[in-house]
């Protein structure tokens with residue numbers, strides 16, 4: 793197992809489906825993991841088993857508001873992913889996608905962190921194939 797004790801990683805949406813598994817993996821690899829989530833669709837239950845780990849911290853925060861942290865890497869996974877959730881409050885979903893991304897990009901720029909932005913298969917346009925493999929460029933070329 794590799795150890796990355798000096799690397800701080802911010803995972804937004806860290807209490808969600810993908811984020812909680814990524815938290816688990818990076819904690820196990822020895823990264824300092826900061827998990828940020830407003831618990832809209834995610835839950836503390838997903839990361840409960842990590843709360844007592846010394847290299848894991850949970851911060852309840854909505855990324856549509858600025859966040860000042862010192863980190864080396866950012867995974868921006870915060871956004872309701874399924875239609876029933878992202879259509880529940882379209883304005884908040886848009887704010888999360890736009891203001892949230894701007895806030896995380898601003899943070900990445902300030903602290904010179906690498907950032908990964910999660911997207912959605914909706915980016916392919918109205919698709920002919922379900923599910924879309926990486927080789928399918930859809931009706932648009934993202």
Ligand SMILES: NC(=O)c1ccc[n+]([C@@H]2O[C@H](COP(=O)([O-])OP(=O)(O)OC[C@H]3O[C@@H](n4cnc5c(N)ncnc54)[C@H](O)[C@@H]3O)[C@@H](O)[C@H]2O)c1
Pocket residue numbers: 804805806807808809810811828829830831832833834835853854855856869870871872873874888892910911912913
């Ligand atoms: N699961 C998939 O198969 C899949 C496929 C393609 C893309 N994605 C993308 O990956 C990302 C994560 O997907 P997921 O399946 O883990 O979804 P999820 O709904 O389980 O997780 C999203 C997390 O973001 C949190 N969140 C939502 N708005 C927030 C805000 N304003 N501030 C802070 N936290 C907020 C939610 O509480 C939740 O914990 C999404 O952007 C999604 O579109 C997922």
